[in-house]
Amino acid sequence: AVVSTQSTGMKYGDGRRYEGHWLENKYEGSGMLLSDSGDIFTGQFHLHKRHGDGEQVWADGRKYEGGWVSDKPHGHGNMTFADGSTYDGQFNHGMKQGQGTYVHCTGITYSGLWIHDEIPPEEFACGMALVGASEIEVFQGEPFSIEVAVLHSSGDVMEGDSGRVLQTKAGLLSPPADKSTKVRPELADTAPTFTTPFGDVKLVNLAEVTPRT
Secondary structure, three states: OOOOOEEEEEEOOOOOEEEEEEEOOEEEEEEEEEOOOOOEEEEEEEOOEEEEEEEEEOOOOOEEEEEEEOOEEEEEEEEEOOOOOEEEEEEEOOEEEEEEEEEOOOOOEEEEEEEOOEOOHHHOOOEEEEEOOOOOOOOOOOOOOOEEEEEOOOOOEOOOOOOOOOOOOOOOOOOOOOEEEEEOOOOOOOOOEEEEOOEEEEOOOOEEEEEOO
């Protein structure tokens, strides 16, 4: 059987506005809904709810594009948060669930498993440590490298990882001629921290400049 819907607009007294298809006095099929707070949804409706593919833009700057079920993000989708952070992956009734990649506004990235909007503790690396000698010689104009190990919350080195990405950046300034440079073996306890969805992150200078002896 073919179900016929009608397309028309409706403006409500509280400022809401709907333009699109109806069936038995309910939103059904494609349409656009503007809320009284300025949020805009454009996409598919079923039984008066966002259901199917659609894009939601919130007045606070958030944006979601992907699947919907009963008014909640469901299936694969892409969310941009008000601070510029992004998530691209699976949702389950409004929560991050399954495989997904979260890029925080600081540049820190996590790609892997999510359960009930959170990273499972067994999947989450919470720190890094230098591997090998704590001091290396650095010569001006020549490249150098350091090796780091990713650590579990227990302090053990995480092995066999797949599907996740942790990123860090380190710079080394060229010291004056009368000073030498070495890589610090440990992070300073007094280093400032900032909060991310992956925990508190320390902002430190890995290079320590000391007078030559």
